[in-house]
Amino acid sequence: IFPNGPTPLGFRDDLTRWRQLVSAAWLATWLAHQPVSAAPAGKWMVLEVGCDGLADFLGGHLPGAGYLDTHAMEAEPFWNKVQDTALLKLLLHYGIRHDTTVVLYSRSTVVAARAAHLMLYAGVRDVRLLDGGLAAWLQNGFSLASGPPLEPTAACDFGAPFPTNPAYLINTPQAK
Helix, strand or coil: CCCCCCCCCCECCCCCCHHHEECHHHHHHHHCCCCCCCCCCCCEEEEEEECCCHHHHHHCECCCCEEEEHHHCEECCCCEECCHHHHHHHHHHCCCCCCCEEEEEECCHHHHHHHHHHHHHHCCCEEEEECCHHHHHHHCCCCCECCCCCCCCCCCCCCCCCCCCHHHCCCHHHHC
16 A cells, blocks of 8 residues: 555554554654644544443543543434434534544543444545554553533534435344
8 A cells, every 4th residue: 555665653554544543653643733644624523432431531541532421313213323414513513524623532432433433424535443442542641631622613614515424324124
């Protein structure tokens, strides 16, 4: 993939969508406003994704990160995706449009991956995961911030058809 030099800092070149799995070093470099390979082109944000984990977030999180609880994205029964209108409203509340780069991490990488899946379904073009989640951040010796997340600036519109990628998710009747 990189015939003219080494793999860019923090990316796994053995993956098909290598830009979507970022290392703690890449993210720390980007958060320090230093140049990185495959830098987000426009608006971007970092979100910690949790399930009833706001107290943990308040105690320590990546600098500048917002918090997204999966309860806002999923509902009973069986933690299915909320209705598209609710998902759109949630994304707009966070200021997420189709062209926003969103870097997700979690204390459980499965939780972040689920949020990434729903954002890709919605049509967010650039969703990235912190490889190894919060544990990787800490193992690399990077510091945490504490306190509440910044209030997001809401977006007025998604800027693309919603959901853009409905085939990314099927329901039980479709599976049957």
